[in-house]
Each structure stands twice: as structure tokens, then as C-alpha cells.
Amino acid sequence: MDTMTQKKYEARAAVMKALAHPTRLYMVEELQKGAQCVCKLQELIGADMSTVSKHLSVLKSAGLVYDKKEGTTVYYFLKMPCVSEFISCVDTVIQRNATEQLEVARCCIKGAQQL
Amino acid sequence: MDTMTQKKYEARAAVMKALAHPTRLYMVEELQKGAQCVCKLQELIGADMSTVSKHLSVLKSAGLVYDKKEGTTVYYFLKMPCVSEFISCVDTVIQRNATEQLEVARCCIKGAQQL
DNA sequence: TTCTTATTTGGCAATTTAGCAAAATAATCA
DNA sequence: TGATTATTTTGCTAAATTGCCAAATAAGAA
Known part of the structure; x- marks a missing residue:
């Protein structure tokens, strides 16, 4: 580099x-x-x-x-005119992570289906 | 909060x-x-x-x-589907900062007009 | 000038981070 | 199985970050 x-x-x-x-x-x-x-x-x-x-x-x-x-x-x-989009991008990542975690919990951890 | x-x-x-x-x-x-x-x-x-x-x-x-x-x-x-825009935002900030610095130099520092 | 208010700066201890080297894992190959 | 390759983890030290306190500045009011 x-x-x-x-x-x-x-x-x-x-x-x-x-x-x-x-x-x-x-x-x-x-x-x-x-x-x-x-x-x-x-x-x-x-x-x-x-x-x-x-x-x-x-x-x-x-x-x-x-x-x-x-x-x-x-x-x-x-x-920083682009703040909104910038933060939205970060929030998107966070939300996807949360969703993934939830899916893992639902399918793989007993007693977590009702979440 | x-x-x-x-x-x-x-x-x-x-x-x-x-x-x-x-x-x-x-x-x-x-x-x-x-x-x-x-x-x-x-x-x-x-x-x-x-x-x-x-x-x-x-x-x-x-x-x-x-x-x-x-x-x-x-x-x-x-x-991270939004990487491109994300990095563009950062680059925009950097570029504006550089431009400002250059303007300050041009107008206020002797011998810097030709930059 | 002295006092007061708003803010910045310097100092310091606690925590976190970065990166290398060595040891530990993991998967494949002979 | 033992050797090899790819990667991760651990241990360690140096450097950076954070946040509070106290001291320093700056501007306006008395």
C-alpha cells in the first residue's frame, strides 16, 4: 500500500x-x-x-x-450534511444484527420461540 | 437521558x-x-x-x-450494503475540510496564493 | 478594577486498544 | 498418525482515550 x-x-x-x-x-x-x-x-x-x-x-x-x-x-x-444517511446506515447494521440474533434464538434455543 | x-x-x-x-x-x-x-x-x-x-x-x-x-x-x-454512501459521506467531510484549509492558506498566509 | 459566568486547558488515574510473538486449533495431506 | 497450512487465541507492552478536578481564559457586569 x-x-x-x-x-x-x-x-x-x-x-x-x-x-x-x-x-x-x-x-x-x-x-x-x-x-x-x-x-x-x-x-x-x-x-x-x-x-x-x-x-x-x-x-x-x-x-x-x-x-x-x-x-x-x-x-x-x-x-456534516450527510449525518442523517450516515446514522441511518449504522442503524441498519444494528437492526440487522438484532434480527439475526433473534432468529438464532428462535430456532436454536429452547423456550425462545415465543420471542 | x-x-x-x-x-x-x-x-x-x-x-x-x-x-x-x-x-x-x-x-x-x-x-x-x-x-x-x-x-x-x-x-x-x-x-x-x-x-x-x-x-x-x-x-x-x-x-x-x-x-x-x-x-x-x-x-x-x-x-454492510450502505458502505459506499457511508464512506462517501466521510470523504465529503474530509474534502470540505481540505478546501477550507486551502482557502485560509490562500487568503491569510503570505506566499500561499499560488497554491 | 473586581466579580461573575461560560468555556477551555492541564494534570492525572483508570480503562481500552494495537500489534507482535508464541502457543493453541483446525483441517488437510502424506 | 505425524506433518503442514491457515487461522485464532493468549500474553505482554506501549500508546491512546476517557472523565473528573482544579486552574486558566475570556467577556461582560457591577
């Missing part, structure tokens, strides 16, 4: 990594509805303010959000 | 995590072209066989691939 190709996968992985956390996925979905300040996100998430801020900076480094300061308040905006 | 909602984001993050590695993204893209045995993937990737095997098991645990044994050879198959 040449260097260019390697760089390509590293770049993709960097974006994926930024999204690979429950809290950050939640943030992304909230921000899809509209911009929010850090304080509001903290309220929704319920973690330490510094934790929320750090998660936002991870998303920002990956270029998934940008921020805008108004007074002392910082608003974060999502810049 | 209720438990159900939390579970949802954790499930999504688990899938994302499985994809958040250059090697695994490469594997996914190779498998999109068609099933491959571990040996072939190792050859393409050039890492230790055990490393390749472990990456594949991560993808498998996330339900992104399944495997089929033929003799001593194990073939891996991708089961």
Missing part, C-alpha cells in the same frame, strides 16, 4: 474516531436540530462541563462542527 | 468504533469488491497474521462481516 493510500485511510479513520463515542454521537444528533451552546449540551448530557467541552473539541478537530462565540457563550454548529 | 436512549448511542458508537481504524476501513473497502480469505488480506495489508485476524474479529463482533470456512481457509464477507 503506497503512502497516499495509507493517508487516505488514516484520514477516514480520524473522522470515524471522532464519531465513535456515544456522547459525541448524541451531540451530533442534537446539533443536527440546530446550533447549541456548550451549557445547553452539558445540561442535556449531564457530564462535567470540561468533559463536554473536550468532546466538542474532538468533533471540531475532525471538522465535524464549528463554533461561534457570542459574549461569553460559545455556540456549536454541525457541518 | 433515559437508559434506552443511552443504549442506542452506545450501540451506534460500537459500530463506529469497529470502523474507526485505517486497517479495518481498508479491509471493509476490499471486502466490498468481494469476499477474501485472511491470507489474502494479510498480503494486502502486510501486518502480522494475528493482527489481521484480530481486526477481522472486531469487524465480525460489530456485525459488519461474516465468515465462512472452506477447508483450512476462512473467507470473510462484508455485510
